[in-house]
Amino acid sequence: MAGAGAHQRGQILSAISTHATMLVRTRFAPSPTGFLHVGGARTALFNWLFARQQGGQFILRIEDTDQVRSTEQSAAGILQDLRWLGLDWDAGPVVGQGKNEYFQSMRLELYRQHLQELIRQGRAYEAYETPEQLAAMRAEAEKQKRPFRYRRQMAGRAAPGAAQPVLRFEMPWQDLHFKDLILGDIRVAGDEHDDIVIRKSDGFPTYHFAVVVDDHAMGITHVLRAQEHLMNTPKHLALYATFGWPAPQHGHLPLVFNLDGSKMSKRDRTKAARAALQAYARQEQDALFEKLARRAALSPATIRAFMARQNDDAALASKLAACIGCELPEIDVQDFRRSGYLAEALVNFLALLGWSPGGNREILSRREMIEAFSLEQIGRTSGRFDRKKLHWMNGEYIRASSIEQLGAAVDRFNEVTDYPLQHADADTRRQLLAMYQPRMATLVELARNSVFFFQEPVYDAAAVAQHVLQEPGPVVLREIETRLKAVPRWDRENLAPVLEHILALGQKRGAAAQTLRVVVSGGAVSPPLLETLLLLGRDKTLGRIARHLAAIRREPPVPAHGSDLS
């Protein structure tokens, strides 16, 4: 509990007026230090939904005050991801046009002026400790089992030295209270605060300072942000109070975690890739990293370094994982896009992670979400990201889409992936979409499963052994060949009865279909044969059959193991 100002608890900040009559303005303010994380996307979405629901505005601002980690490239990536998600902003950076005033690095003069203002008021002061000195002070405090708080009045502050000083804000000693839009009353005792750094030694403002200046300058009325910012809020409110500005209302969103409760971090991907590589190495033994290196066009040393955790390159992880056919957990928005999720489905899923429209509704259009959205219905408990539910939901969206809509989604998908699908002509693509719509949950499933239409299949040895080489496979296949060769015209009318006949071959209805399916598609799973043969065409179909029959002639008996026709 607080000392000095305990009796004043709640007085100062709760007295600040709200913006009840003003136009609602929310914002999303990512720092461009990487790709857009799904957690960030959800924060953006909630701000967007609230603004749209209230008939207000949604602002985008890039918080690039960390000179070391911020890059323009990642800012561009974030903009692209937001656009893909369909979260349009009413003010903010313009895609593809460098920096403007919605980048904090372009607003340094504004911060400088306000810093001056605080100095004039005597509320900001220079501090001369080096990071090392501060670390030592914290360590000492911990040793004495007392919390460390940097305050202007404390003993042992460093005298001016060689190092560039930082500017700190003198926090008031009063207990602070505010009403969180989601969590309700939050109280923090006066002696819990540090005098936060507001200008770093490189002259840039810190987040704490820039966020307050900008939210005020941009007329933000409601700040919805992740719960990790909860303890920052009193500091920000103290700044508003000092400037005499009305503060926006704050709401803190519960965090999102992996299913196992761990943080969703980009390093989940490199970790998963490493684990898969390790398992792969165990199973195939010897010099396969060399083999892998050749396949991925990398040096074996790079792979070794990756395995030894000497680098944590996400792109490298993706590449290696692709080489050994391993799926990495999606973390960033673009990961989901590359995995073939539809923006609409991801948005719907994200909306339901922490918000509920009430009742039993699950699938909501954007319009319905906007109409139903309310802060009261946002939960307070952290959520876990269940990819299986997303997967299901994506399937729902795919099945509810028209072929045209799916075509458009495939276009967006093709922009960030590289599958044979992208070479399909319009008509082929239509047919593929119609064929796969009921049996895919993501576009990646379409892209991967339809490869055999574009190139010779990679045959599944076990399937070939079971359905083609093993009797009655060879006999059946010969019969199939004869029948198909006799088809006068390769169209639905002529093919359908032949297929009926094939289904009836052998003792078990449908067994022969598997023989044909494997020969034609490479594996035991494909879309219905009629559609498959129609799209594949006569030449490819008969060609693949002929090649298998030739192989059987070369190796007549049929023990267990596979063929290598690919």
Place this chain on the structure above:
RNA sequence: GCCCCCAUCGUCUAGUGGCCUAGGACAUCAGAUUCUCAGUCUGAAUACACCGGUUCGAAUCCGGUUGGGGGUACCA
């Protein structure tokens, strides 16, 4: 350690003192349909963390315990 927040099926949640012997969705399991897969349909199993209060009555209100999370940076 200290400060703050949170707590309903495995997961996301409905629930705002009686409508709750707790509803939905995903996942799981079983069955049906079927040329494979998927889809679809039917059914099953599974939760109010614990202990005390308040109340005629508590998942819902209060206190504590336990558990989880966040913060404690010249990162945001």
